[in-house]
Amino acid sequence: MLRWIMNIExxxxxxxxxxxxxxxxxxxxxxxxxxxxxxxxxxxxxxYLIAMNEQELAGVCYGHPSNRDEQAIQLxxxxxxxxxxxxxxxxxxxxxxxxxxxxxxxRLGYKKLDLGSADDVKVEKxxxxxxxxxxxxxxxxxxHEEYERVKIDDYETGKKVQEQLRMKYNPDxxxxxxxxxx
Numbered sequence: 535m536l537r538w539i540m541n542i543e544x545x546x547x548x549x550x551x552x553x554x555x556x557x558x559x560x561x562x563x564x565x566x567x568x569x570x571x572x573x574x575x576x577x578x579x580x581x582y583l584i585a586m587n588e589q590e591l592a593g594v595c596y597g598h599p600s601n602r603d604e605q606a607i608q609l610x611x612x613x614x615x616x617x618x619x620x621x622x623x624x625x626x627x628x629x630x631x632x633x634x635x636x637x638x639x640x641r642l643g644y645k646k647l648d649l650g651s652a653d654d655v656k657v658e659k660x661x662x663x664x665x666x667x668x669x670x671x672x673x674x675x676x677x678h679e680e681y682e683r684v685k686i687d688d689y690e691t692g693k694k695v696q697e698q699l700r701m702k703y704n705p706d707x708x709x710x711x712x713x714x715x716x
Contacts, residue, residue: 542592542627544634547575547582554591555584562613563594574598580638581607585627591615592622595631597639600648606713607639609649632664640716647714653707658689666712668692673705681705 547555556571566574575582578598585593593614600606612631615622639647650672651657658668668689673681681703686692692710699708 541587542625542630543586544583544630545586546580546638547584551584551586551591555582555594558591558594558613558615559596559611562616563611580642581635583631583634583638585614585631587622590620592620593627593631595628595635597635597647597649599644603646603648605645606648607635607642607644607646609635609647628660629664636714636716645716647716649712651710651712653709658710661710661712662689664714666714668710669713670711671695671699671708672711673699673703673708676706 552572552575553568556568559571560566575596581598582596583594584591585595593612595609595612597607597609597611600608609632612628612635614625614627614631636647647666649661649666651661668686671684671686671692673683675681682699684695684699686695689710696708696710699705
């Protein structure tokens with residue numbers, strides 16, 4: 535059971551929060567113009583969630599329908615404010631954002647969530663803790679061009695293959711692709 539030290543409310547983004555969410559997203563996740571951000575959010579408004587502590591943004595979670603699988607939602611980004619003095623990190627806010635995102639996806643008729651993880655063990659463990667399973671590894675260069683994509687069956691095997699891909703290509707990153715059936 536999560537213990538809430540603060541009054542965090544997960545909600546669908548509203549226009550009055552676009553600016554703070556855009557700034558937060560650009561700092562922690564994807565850097566895009568405000569115009570592109572607004573257009574993307576307005577195309578799928580139910581798929582952009584924010585975590586608010588009264589009037590302060592504590593985190594975001596967003597995605598879009600998958601281009602590869604009509605039954606899947608692509609979880610594009612999730613982040614929680616990591617400023618130490620705010621005290622939001624490691625309080626269950628990210629897990630709550632994912633749970634609410636999953637409920638929204640189910641309500642919209644989707645059957646699974648897909649995502650590409652950051653090349654970071656803590657992030658990978660976060661997704662595993664939240665019920666995601668690894669399905670592939672992707673080695674990429676700094677321009678996000680793929681060297682190789684490899685199917686995997688489990689995380690431990692994936693970690694070994696990840697190291698092999700690093701040795702083979704010296705890529706900028708080797709990321710796990712995770713899935714979750716709903």
